[in-house]
Amino acid sequence: MHTYRQQVSFGDCDPAGIVFYPNMFRWMDAAFHNYLRPFGGHVQICQDLGAIGIGAMRANASFRSPLRDGDVLDIEVSVGGSRNKSLEMTYKGLVGERLAFEGSESRALFVRSERGLSAGAIAPLLEILSSADSPSE
Amino acid sequence: MHTYRQQVSFGDCDPAGIVFYPNMFRWMDAAFHNYLRPFGGHVQICQDLGAIGIGAMRANASFRSPLRDGDVLDIEVSVGGSRNKSLEMTYKGLVGERLAFEGSESRALFVRSERGLSAGAIAPLLEILSSADSPSE
Amino acid sequence: MHTYRQQVSFGDCDPAGIVFYPNMFRWMDAAFHNYLRPFGGHVQICQDLGAIGIGAMRANASFRSPLRDGDVLDIEVSVGGSRNKSLEMTYKGLVGERLAFEGSESRALFVRSERGLSAGAIAPLLEILSSADSPSE
Amino acid sequence: MHTYRQQVSFGDCDPAGIVFYPNMFRWMDAAFHNYLRPFGGHVQICQDLGAIGIGAMRANASFRSPLRDGDVLDIEVSVGGSRNKSLEMTYKGLVGERLAFEGSESRALFVRSERGLSAGAIAPLLEILSSADSPSE
Numbered sequence: 001m002h003t004y005r006q007q008v009s010f011g012d013c014d015p016a017g018i019v020f021y022p023n024m025f026r027w028m029d030a031a032f033h034n035y036l037r038p039f040g041g042h043v044q045i046c047q048d049l050g051a052i053g054i055g056a057m058r059a060n061a062s063f064r065s066p067l068r069d070g071d072v073l074d075i076e077v078s079v080g081g082s083r084n085k086s087l088e089m090t091y092k093g094l095v096g097e098r099l100a101f102e103g104s105e106s107r108a109l110f111v112r113s114e115r116g117l118s119a120g121a122i123a124p125l126l127e128i129l130s131s132a133d134s135p136s137e
Numbered sequence: 138m139h140t141y142r143q144q145v146s147f148g149d150c151d152p153a154g155i156v157f158y159p160n161m162f163r164w165m166d167a168a169f170h171n172y173l174r175p176f177g178g179h180v181q182i183c184q185d186l187g188a189i190g191i192g193a194m195r196a197n198a199s200f201r202s203p204l205r206d207g208d209v210l211d212i213e214v215s216v217g218g219s220r221n222k223s224l225e226m227t228y229k230g231l232v233g234e235r236l237a238f239e240g241s242e243s244r245a246l247f248v249r250s251e252r253g254l255s256a257g258a259i260a261p262l263l264e265i266l267s268s269a270d271s272p273s274e
Numbered sequence: 275m276h277t278y279r280q281q282v283s284f285g286d287c288d289p290a291g292i293v294f295y296p297n298m299f300r301w302m303d304a305a306f307h308n309y310l311r312p313f314g315g316h317v318q319i320c321q322d323l324g325a326i327g328i329g330a331m332r333a334n335a336s337f338r339s340p341l342r343d344g345d346v347l348d349i350e351v352s353v354g355g356s357r358n359k360s361l362e363m364t365y366k367g368l369v370g371e372r373l374a375f376e377g378s379e380s381r382a383l384f385v386r387s388e389r390g391l392s393a394g395a396i397a398p399l400l401e402i403l404s405s406a407d408s409p410s411e
Numbered sequence: 412m413h414t415y416r417q418q419v420s421f422g423d424c425d426p427a428g429i430v431f432y433p434n435m436f437r438w439m440d441a442a443f444h445n446y447l448r449p450f451g452g453h454v455q456i457c458q459d460l461g462a463i464g465i466g467a468m469r470a471n472a473s474f475r476s477p478l479r480d481g482d483v484l485d486i487e488v489s490v491g492g493s494r495n496k497s498l499e500m501t502y503k504g505l506v507g508e509r510l511a512f513e514g515s516e517s518r519a520l521f522v523r524s525e526r527g528l529s530a531g532a533i534a535p536l537l538e539i540l541s542s543a544d545s546p547s548e
């Protein structure tokens with residue numbers, strides 16, 4: 001498991017004084033890219049795999065308790081599973097031991113095709129992500 | 138059904154040249170607040186109901202085709218259902234006839250309680266949202 | 275002069291209930307890209323000029339009156355001047371006749387060079403932007 | 412001087428692969444709120460001073476070198492000066508020793524008045540910000 005830390009700021013919050021929910025998806029995405037860094041990072045991995053991005057095809061989240069300015073948020077990232085052409089990422093957002101949100105994303109390897117963008121085989125990406133001795137593990 | 142229009146701009150897109158997915162949740166939320174306007178708008182409705190916000194407890198979306206700079210996005214908003222303390226909103230994002238994304242949110246009426254924020258009864262909100270003759274319908 | 279319209283939404287506002295100021299820069303940028311559309315749009319113009327972007331080198335804004343959820347904002351865009359390698363864009367944000375903000379950006383034509391990115395001659399861009407009979411004028 | 416660290420992520424970048432400039436203003440604002448924390452934080456300070464926010468009246472920035480996914484950005488924050496009713500904040504964004512941007516904001520203490528929001532005397536805020544022994548100094 002990998003953890004990404006982000007402190008909540010005033011500008012992330014809405015007139016109700018709590019985090020505007022799309023920001024939690026923004027941080028899930030940032031946690032994903034942070035998770036990729038010890039394996040080379042998004043740019044390098046995509047270049048190695050001939051892809052233009054490791055993009056989301058679906059995302060969901062449940063908001064369990066409000067986040068506010070100053071909260072130190074730790075997002076736990078893990079690979080929750082995979083199919084032929086997609087990877088399931090799971091996220092848990094915590095402030096200390098308090099659960100703020102839980103979420104997941106289905107991600108695919110976007111490659112250029114005759115029809116524009118399509119999803120490529122996920123196995124080569126899984127191989128990279130399971131390589132031993134990444135600095136963060 | 139209510140439709141909210143938003144033109145995609147350069148700054149909404151990521152290095153792959155397509156919309157960064159949290160922005161689609163941002164637009165779903167904007168479509169929801171736009172949907173509320175003919176019924177008085179979020180500030181007035183919350184004041185009438187003694188609530189501090191009509192906030193999301195859960196959100197999900199499936200991204201069906203990429204959005205790019207200049208695309209004119211129409212988001213169709215509808216009430217998809219309700220429970221005692223929550224409202225299900227459904228969204229469909231279209232560029233002309235092309236489906237860009239589908240999503241939904243569970244929203245609750247946040248009220249102050251002894252335990253901080255909690256969800257109040259949704260019936261009074263439904264009553265407002267089903268009032269006849271709203272200008273947008 | 276070109277005008278770009280954007281309705282302010284709840285999620286654009288901060289805990290003080292008024293627009294979080296970086297969003298006004300986001301809308302200035304969206305107004306700029308909207309201004310480019312009748313001349314072919316950013317992607318096409320950059321391709322024609324061999325550039326990778328028409329990016330900001332400097333930006334400033336003065337916030338004259340607060341913007342809130344539901345305000346219909348009209349941003350007036352104009353070319354305020356130019357130098358050899360930069361273009362000055364000026365912006366005025368209005369809600370009806372009320373001035374919400376004023377701002378400007380210096381933009382350059384970013385081209386790849388031996389040193390990474392550098393600014394190219396602005397004359398070819400000015401020629402495109404002064405072409406007669408653009409649909410928006 | 413106070414330093415705020417933020418790692419640049421994929422989603423902060425635009426189709427040119429570099430940071431979308433409004434995000435630098437978002438980080439300047441986050442750096443400001445981070446700077447306030449050892450003095451009690453924005454909510455507490457505003458409550459003590461009877462204000463509804465310490466908001467920006469003007470902001471500007473010069474973008475000196477591009478920021479990309481993975482860059483570890485350190486923003487140096489300082490009080491650059493003050494007038495009767497405003498505070499000048501200055502910012503320097505660095506990746507290691509490389510200068511990415513420089514900026515400043517004029518901030519005022521927003522108080523409710525008969526005319527809506529107006530700027531209050533800045534002296535009480537300066538007193539708080541110059542209090543000795545703040546944990547961060």
